[in-house]
Amino acid sequence: MTETDSIAYDVVVLGAGPVGENVADRTRAAGLSTAVVESELVGGECSYWACMPSKALLRPVIARADARRVPGLRQSVHGPLDAPAVLAHRDYYTSHWKDDGQARWLDGIGADLHRGHGRLTGPRTVTVTGPDGTRRVLTARHAVAVCTGSRAALPGLPGIDEVRPWTSREATSAPAVPGRLVVVGGGVVATEMATVWQALGSKVTMLVRGKGLLARMEPFAGELVAEALSEAGADVRTGTSVESVTRENGTVVVVTDAGDRIEADEILFATGRAPRTDDIGLETVGLEPGSWLDVDDSLRVTGHDWLYAVGDVNQRALLTHQGKYQARIAGAAIAARATGETLLAEAWGAHAATADHAAVPQVVFTDPEAAAVGLSLAEAEQAGHRVRAVDVDLSSVAGAGLYADGYKGRARMVVDLEDEILRGVTLVGPGVGELIHSATVAVAGQVPISRLWHAVPSYPTISEVWLRLLEAYRDN
Structure with missing residues (x-):
């Protein structure tokens, strides 16, 4: 191995996913010299194995389902989805797993991209080992930002590696539709991938250890999604654990704690995430390799005035949009500290990631x-708030009936009875994803109920659910 002379920057960013890109964008906008280190593809997990491919796969599935609920249109929607066309659409949105465009974007903002594996080798120092084995030492005058994300965590079942299981990466990038798929887990990845592959022609069996799906949301969310998956043909088994998994002559064989034997072509484990911090040199600065990193609201690592951990690695909210929000906060905080500006770190200030605690959508x-934002009823009660849940059947909203025949859905707002503001909102039903930002504004803005009465929803839209919720709060 050869080693070049060290290169000094104001800021060094480990990881070029959406989070790292946004930290770099903000520090460059403040005039700070910035290096970005990436060992895989510029654009990260979201662009190639998570948000973009999964939503590209889901869009035709949801569009077909919506069309089948519209009179005069459902009769025209026949036959299966064109799986090769859906997969090709997915490939287009991942840029065929090439990062030329995103690398050009980094260059366009004036950040230097260093390809290779980056490791901390002391305070404010990152050593990058390139694909050809050469090493380059980068030093940071002001900050190093760890934006390395998370990876799928597999359970400790004997022989699981020999089974070659799918994780979220394989589930979103698979080149063909498996005839039979077992999905282990009941969270977001599990439910979305079960939705995709069932619609594309797989026979899907879901094995969920808990009582239901989407355990971090209001219980009715998981109940409605489970009902729909079952109606679509998936076999959803709750309260079920995997005792063993093997691959025999190419076939996956799963044995459950109930003694059931299930055969499949592939098995997806969607059972949690782990931080990508196991081999980035944390031990050289007194931190535990492989650990989640504890941060303050400016995203600075506890006990280190130069080290920031942004996005999944701090375990605050493992969501791309929330990581990008944190990146904007961290980038602004790094710049303020570097240039001697006043740090606005009070709640809801320019350098405080307050939404991580109160308004995560x-x-x-x-x-x-x-779709949900803020606290569920149970979370609000556990936090000590005096609250009341207000529920509305979405089928009572005129816009929902126009959107789809037999519209089935539910909405809940969790009202703080002391301050008469919203602590949380949950919406379940076709098309509700486009409503959640209005709820996010209400929760993050702590808009009083009395003021929400004057935010008049357009008729006839599904957003009229806001009026129904306010009426239910007033009348009960």
């Missing part, structure tokens, strides 16, 4: 969609 792109 998420959409699950199943059929029906499930």
Whole structure:
């Protein structure tokens, strides 16, 4: 191996996914010299193995389901989806797993891209080992930002590696439709991928250890999604664990804790995430390799005034949009500290990721969609808030009936009875993903109920659910 002279920057960013890109964008906009280190593809997990491919796969599935609920249109929607066309559409949205465009974007903002594996080798120092084995030492005058994301965590079942299981990466990039697919897990990845592959022709069996799907949302969200998956032909088994998994002559054989034997062509484990921090040199700065990194609201790592952890690695909210929000906060905080500007770190200030605690939105792109922001009823009660849940059947909203025959869905707002503001909102039903930002504004803005009465929803849209929710709060 050869080693070049070290190169000094104001900021060094480990990881060129959406989070790292946004940190670089903000620090460059502030005039700081910035290096970005990436060992895989510029654009990261979201662009190639998560958000973009999964939503490209889901879009035709949801569009067909919606069309089948519209009189005069359902009769024209016959036969199976064109799986090769759907997969080709997915490939287009991943740029065929090439990152030329995103690399050009980094160059366009003036950030230097260093390809290779980056490791901390001391305070403010990152050593990059390139694909050809050469090493380059990067030093940071002001900050190093760890934006390396997370990876799928596989359970410790004996022989699982020999089974060659799918994780989220294989599930979103598979070149062909498996005839039979076992999905282990009941969270977002599990439900979305079960939705996709069932619609594309797989016989899907879901094995869920807990009582239901989407355990981090209101219980009715998982219930409605499970009902729809079952109606579509998936076999959803809750309260079920995997005891063993083997691959015999190419066939996956799963044995459950109930003694059931299930055969499949592929098995997807969607059972959690782990931080990509196991081989980035954390031990050289007194931190535990492979650990989640604890940060303050400016995303600075506890006990290190030069080290930031942004996105999945801090385990605050494992969502691309929330990581990008954190990146904007972190980039601004790094720049303020570097240039001596006043740090606005109070709640809801320019350098505080307050929304991580109070207003995290998420959409699950199943059929029906499930969307939520803020706290569930149980979470609000556990946090000590005096709250009341207000529920509305979405089928009572005129816009929902126009959207789809037999529209089935539900909405809940969790009202803080002391301040009369919203602590959380959950919506389940076709098309509700486009409504969640209005809920996010209400929760993040702490808009009083009295003021929400004056935000008049357009008629006849599904957003009229806001009026129904307010009426239910007033009248009960």
